[in-house]
Amino acid sequence: MIPFNKPPYTGNEEKHVLTAMRSTKISGDGHYSGLCHQWFEKELSCAKALLTPSCTHALEMAAILVGIQPGDEVIMPSYTFVSTANAFALRGATIVFVDIRPDTMNIDERLIECAITEKTRAIVPVHYAGVSCEMDTIMDIAARHNLYVIEDAAQGQGSTYKGRALGSIGHLGAYSFHETKNYTSGGEGGLLIINDQQFVSRAEIIREKGTNRSQFFRGMVDKYSWVDIGSSYLPSDIQAAFLWGQLEKSIAIKENRLTTWAQYSAGLQSLAVEGKISLPVIPLGCEHNAHMFYLKVADLEVRTNLLEYLAKQGVHAVFHYVPLHSAICGERYSRFHGEDVHTTQGSEQLIRLPIWYGISESDVAQVIGAIQRFFR
Numbered sequence: 450m451i452p453f454n455k456p457p458y459t460g461n462e463e464k465h466v467l468t469a470m471r472s473t474k475i476s477g478d479g480h481y482s483g484l485c486h487q488w489f490e491k492e493l494s495c496a497k498a499l500l501t502p503s504c505t506h507a508l509e510m511a512a513i514l515v516g517i518q519p520g521d522e523v524i525m526p527s528y529t530f531v532s533t534a535n536a537f538a539l540r541g542a543t544i545v546f547v548d549i550r551p552d553t554m555n556i557d558e559r560l561i562e563c564a565i566t567e568k569t570r571a572i573v574p575v576h577y578a579g580v581s582c583e584m585d586t587i588m589d590i591a592a593r594h595n596l597y598v599i600e601d602a603a604q605g606q607g608s609t610y611k612g613r614a615l616g617s618i619g620h621l622g623a624y625s626f627h628e629t630k631n632y633t634s635g636g637e638g639g640l641l642i643i644n645d646q647q648f649v650s651r652a653e654i655i656r657e658k659g660t661n662r663s664q665f666f667r668g669m670v671d672k673y674s675w676v677d678i679g680s681s682y683l684p685s686d687i688q689a690a691f692l693w694g695q696l697e698k699s700i701a702i703k704e705n706r707l708t709t710w711a712q713y714s715a716g717l718q719s720l721a722v723e724g725k726i727s728l729p730v731i732p733l734g735c736e737h738n739a740h741m742f743y744l745k746v747a748d749l750e751v752r753t754n755l756l757e758y759l760a761k762q763g764v765h766a767v768f769h770y771v772p773l774h775s776a777i778c779g780e781r782y783s784r785f786h787g788e789d790v791h792t793t794q795g796s797e798q799l800i801r802l803p804i805w806y807g808i809s810e811s812d813v814a815q816v817i818g819a820i821q822r823f824f825r
């Protein structure tokens with residue numbers, strides 16, 4: 450069976466994890482955390498990068514930082530992971546979903562403005578498959594309506610929009626280092642990206658259980674105490690060491706994935722030309738990181754049959770998000786603004802194919818062959 454995913458592993462991780470284990474500080478913000486923070490701050494030209502235990506936690510921190518209060522509204526796509534919505538629902542916000550674009554499965558930027566009310570505080574674009582949302586339009590809307598933009602760039606490390614790294618464009622951004630993403634800090638992990646300087650000092654406090662411990666360690670205050678709300682949003686230095694091993698190979702990982710992506714794209718082109726499937730679109734100005742290779746078929750029935758057929762052929766392909774507005778908590782915490790034209794339909798048509806760092810050309814060829822046999 451060709452699995453759907455294998456966690457990225459370069460062989461580089463071991464020496465760093467061992468070094469971290471043998472050091473005298475393995476809790477958060479040790480040597481390797483510092484290396485990762487510096488690496489991201491240089492790579493993203495952001496005001497501050499802070500490792501978190503997950504992207505979910507980075508989003509939760511973002512919701513606290515922008516001051517979400519009960520009754521506030523936050524605009525995002527329904528076609529996303531639960532954490533995008535939960536982070537804001539946890540602070541009492543009402544989630545306002547708008548439809549997606551069928552070409553990228555990203556939020557339709559043209560539908561955002563009419564969903565804005567007096568209560569709207571933030572927009573959360575999700576860069577699906579590591580392909581950027583239309584950020585110029587989104588930032589312009591936010592500026593005109595005085596809203597914050599928090600990029601859910603969980604899948605977007607290594608991608609750019611008009612030359613700018615995803616996660617570095619909004620006021621805040623979040624990456625995931627879960628084992629299913631392009632880079633992992635040992636299974637779980639994330640990063641909060643702060644682009645707006647005003648959030649830096651409070652972010653450090655929220656991340657350290659609501660204390661000014663970071664300032665204390667830098668000798669800026671002579672004792673630390675409870676100064677704000679917060680939680681424990683630091684991963685251990687062993688996780689940072691694991692991630693560091695991957696950051697050293699970040700370009701190799703990205704290029705390897707892009708090669709796989711190109712093989713899928715070329716191998717499935719003929720089916721797309723015949724109109725049996727549609728392939729992902731990479732808009733002009735967007736460079737992606739090959740986080741995902743997906744295709745869309747006619748409808749749910751074809752998808753169910755194709756997934757079954759692929760499983761019999763030894764290929765583990767999977768579908769993706771069930772739109773959040775149709776979930777139990779969707780009814781409780783959200784509303785859908787406008788019409789759901791593409792969200793439910795697109796989610797029912799989509800199939801993700803196996804892709805990971807190091808997947809062999811012959812495995813990819815086997816997946817392509819199986820899909821072609823299904824349609825012929």
Ligand SMILES: *Cc1c(COP(=O)(O)O)cnc(C)c1O
Pocket residue numbers: 502503504505506529530532533575601603604624625626627637638639
């Ligand atoms: C993976 C993912 C998350 C959650 O990441 P964790 O690190 O597992 O918390 C959030 N949003 C999107 C779009 C994701 O793909």
